[in-house]
Amino acid sequence: MKNDLKNYTRDEIKDIAKELGFEKYRGDQIFEWIYKGAKSIDDMKNLSNEQKDILKGAHYDIGAIKAAKRVESKLDGTIKYLFELVDGKKIESVFLPDKERNTLCISSQVGCMCKCGFCATGSLGFTRNLTTGEILSQFMYISLDDGLKIDNIVFMGMGEPLLNWDNVKKVILILNDEKGFHFSRARITVSTIGVLPVMKEIAEWNYKIKLAVSIVTANPFLRTKIIPMNATYPLADIVKMCMYYNNKTGNPVMIECPLFHGVNDSMEDAEMLYKLLRNVDYKLNIIPYNSVSGKEFVKPDREDSLKFQKFFMDKGIKAFTRKEKGADIAGACGQLAGESK
DSSP states (O other), X not given: OOEEGGGSOHHHHHHHHHHTTOOTTHHHHHHHHHHTTOOSGGGOTTSOHHHHHHHHHTTEEOOOOEEEEEEEOTTTOOEEEEEEOTXXXXXXXXXXXXXXXXXXXXXXXXXXXXXXXXXXXXXXXXXXXXOHHHHHHHHHIIIIISOOOOOEEEEOSSSOGGGGHHHXXXXXXXXXXXXXXXXXXXXXXXXXXXXXXXXHHHHHHXXXXXXXXXXXXXXXXXXXXXXXXXXXXXXXXXXXXXXXXXXXXOOOEEEEEEEOTTTTOSHHHHHHHXXXXXXXXXXXXXXXXXXXXXXXXXXXXXXXXXXXXXXXXXXXXXXXXXXXOSGGGTOSTTOXXXXXX
């Protein structure tokens, strides 16, 4: 079994180089070659043939994922990628172009264990976490092989990123590394349904990333029905952790609120949510539901979504309604199921 060098931070690669008897600076060179787009150890031109053979003999290589399918929306230019992993499992990533910036939505797991009632990925069940290299490969394929400029990264694809935090954290560190892509952490958003221990770590270590928390509703009983993991990480504790994050980092939280017709889109629902978050520094991202086959939820009326947004704006809260993108290719929020159409 080969060890993908993309699974390691620069410091870890320097340790590997040292253990293999290489000069001190070789670790930096190996790391730089990986993120210049080297496809194999043989592409590392400033390593000797002997050093390349030693690396390969120690069962290291540069892993890759296979782009099984690429589908582009005829409505808005959104591109959905279906990737096949070495073990045959499939994941999806979505490139979201915009006049102001291009955003890449990355997956962190094969399937998801959270089983949120509105999400296609949750219906798949959980297979496994993605490795650091598999997560990075999504970014690298789309930016290097497909040549698309990426301005922002959101961990909002398949899976709950905070349940694969060790690998997601490594990805962030590698992307940000000055000898890698030097990608600003301020342009990386990690979304969660509220995994409290990791939220606490993010607050205390202040990784300089943006944190988005999917609340859905202020009604704890309804939230448990829609997001079963609310029983493990209760809504009241999530709100307290958002306040803790505010105090530790000085940054607002992005509160995500998927809206469903007749479920959580009334003015009463808006009032309850406003009261729940009264002590939190936050911005509100309203996400009108994107239809998923076999799910009971229905997209809210546009008028109701706008009323919901206006309610918060009138209270002085920065509230946005997310534009629907990629719905015609099942690439919108909540629609990823590891199977491109």
